[in-house]
Amino acid sequence: MQNRSDRARSTEDTRTRILDVALDALGQNPDLGMSAIASSAGVVRRTVYGYFPTRGDLVRTLAQRAAEEVGSVLDEAIASHDSAERVWADFIARLWPVAHRYRVMLSLRRGEHGDEIHALLGPVDETLADLVRRGQDSRVFGEHLPAHVLSQVAFAAVFAIADRNRVGESLSASAAAMTSLLILGVPESRAQELSDIQG
Amino acid sequence: MQNRSDRARSTEDTRTRILDVALDALGQNPDLGMSAIASSAGVVRRTVYGYFPTRGDLVRTLAQRAAEEVGSVLDEAIASHDSAERVWADFIARLWPVAHRYRVMLSLRRGEHGDEIHALLGPVDETLADLVRRGQDSRVFGEHLPAHVLSQVAFAAVFAIADRNRVGESLSASAAAMTSLLILGVPESRAQELSDIQG
DNA sequence: CGTAGATTGCACACCGCTGTGCAACGCTCC
DNA sequence: GGAGCGTTGCACAGCGGTGTGCAATCTACG
Numbered sequence: 001m002q003n004r005s006d007r008a009r010s011t012e013d014t015r016t017r018i019l020d021v022a023l024d025a026l027g028q029n030p031d032l033g034m035s036a037i038a039s040s041a042g043v044v045r046r047t048v049y050g051y052f053p054t055r056g057d058l059v060r061t062l063a064q065r066a067a068e069e070v071g072s073v074l075d076e077a078i079a080s081h082d083s084a085e086r087v088w089a090d091f092i093a094r095l096w097p098v099a100h101r102y103r104v105m106l107s108l109r110r111g112e113h114g115d116e117i118h119a120l121l122g123p124v125d126e127t128l129a130d131l132v133r134r135g136q137d138s139r140v141f142g143e144h145l146p147a148h149v150l151s152q153v154a155f156a157a158v159f160a161i162a163d164r165n166r167v168g169e170s171l172s173a174s175a176a177a178m179t180s181l182l183i184l185g186v187p188e189s190r191a192q193e194l195s196d197i198q199g
Numbered sequence: 200m201q202n203r204s205d206r207a208r209s210t211e212d213t214r215t216r217i218l219d220v221a222l223d224a225l226g227q228n229p230d231l232g233m234s235a236i237a238s239s240a241g242v243v244r245r246t247v248y249g250y251f252p253t254r255g256d257l258v259r260t261l262a263q264r265a266a267e268e269v270g271s272v273l274d275e276a277i278a279s280h281d282s283a284e285r286v287w288a289d290f291i292a293r294l295w296p297v298a299h300r301y302r303v304m305l306s307l308r309r310g311e312h313g314d315e316i317h318a319l320l321g322p323v324d325e326t327l328a329d330l331v332r333r334g335q336d337s338r339v340f341g342e343h344l345p346a347h348v349l350s351q352v353a354f355a356a357v358f359a360i361a362d363r364n365r366v367g368e369s370l371s372a373s374a375a376a377m378t379s380l381l382i383l384g385v386p387e388s389r390a391q392e393l394s395d396i397q398g
Numbered sequence: 399c400g401t402a403g404a405t406t407g408c409a410c411a412c413c414g415c416t417g418t419g420c421a422a423c424g425c426t427c428c
Numbered sequence: 429g430g431a432g433c434g435t436t437g438c439a440c441a442g443c444g445g446t447g448t449g450c451a452a453t454c455t456a457c458g
């Protein structure tokens with residue numbers, strides 16, 4: 001039972017705590033320096049450099065984590081081999097609990113590390129675009145925007161809505177699913193059905 | 200008439216050119232320094248400081264400009280005293296030509312000047328929220344999200360779509376209007392009508 | 399030509415953040 | 429108690445951006 005006081009905790013412990021806390025802190029202000037991140041994690045700047053040689057490395061690790069997690073959520077949803085609209089609704093339902101955590105990605109895709117992050121999310125973006133394309137072909141999604149744009153807008157909207165929780169609102173998963181389905185051109189009544197059921 | 204070579208142009212000229220070019224440059228990378236902004240405007244860093252004592256002043260001026268312009272576009276649209284959905288469609292149609300120009304606002308609302316910019320856009324936000332609320336009351340907009348959130352999501356989506364033009368895509372005003380109407384819960388067929396006609 | 403005004407070039411101080419080196423310290427486990 | 433490991437504190441160099449001061453330069457205008 002790990003009685004850990006101040007010093008000498010397990011390295012893996014510290015590392016993940018730094019990552020967790022950095023994810024949260026950067027979510028509120030993407031421009032925070034190593035010093036701020038460190039103190040948020042209850043640790044000294046010097047210690048953070050022990051785990052991540054560069055601030056860039058820290059951010060990269062965070063981005064990889066996010067990409068992996070979102071990717072696996074997406075894979076799970078796709079595994080159902082259901083209709084595009086059901087898969088999307090399922091995806092958003094699964095994504096919702098982690099969307100707020102990874103809200104940093106919104107700010108991170110711009111500015112400095114933009115290309116790098118974009119590359120990490122490449123596979124996710126492609127899969128989403130394919131999914132939307134499939135939905136368009138089977139007439140369940142609209143064609144008001146090209147698939148690769150539509151998917152991004154519907155995807156980003158979820159993070160934007162989740163980001164509202166930072167401001168104090170508490171919004172439901174179904175509200176987010178509903179909204180992204182509407183963006184995709186699913187009729188309101190149908191979107192309602194798909195958003196209510198989960199799984 | 201105005202044979203302007205390198206030096207000694209009219210002050211008002213230089214000032215606005217700095218602003219114009221800064222708007223564009225910061226739109227591509229919100230973190231550009233005074234040096235980069237200056238050279239983009241074909242001017243030396245020192246000159247920029249002659250017009251804007253601080254980088255913050257420059258950004259603030261930009262934000263004010265944006266808020267004013269968007270505000271007046273919104274006022275024009277609202278002046279029609281039409282239904283909420285028509286007013287919104289009209290608003291987006293008018294907004295579209297300037298949305299790409301002011302895409303900086305997307306990045307600017309976060310990070311450092313966030314609160315300040317948020318304050319400037321306060322009136323616009325409120326008006327939009329009222330408009331959406333009115334639409335919800337008259338059953339033309341959905342209620343999947345509270346009015347003040349829904350308006351923001353539908354509003355931000357337009358800028359997000361406009362931002363795509365930075366990546367090379369060229370998307371139409373009607374595509375943007377259509378999408379934001381869908382977000383608001385307007386049925387696809389109706390959204391189509393509203394997006395096609397302008398004015 | 400001469401003046402006024404805008405711009406330039408350069409030097410400088412300052413600040414905050416980054417990344418490193420190293421000795422000291424505290425905890426844990428043997 | 430001693431070895432090992434993670435953490436701390438602190439000092440330091442470097443970098444890049446900010447903002448300022450000032451003399452020099454160019455241009456327009458009269």
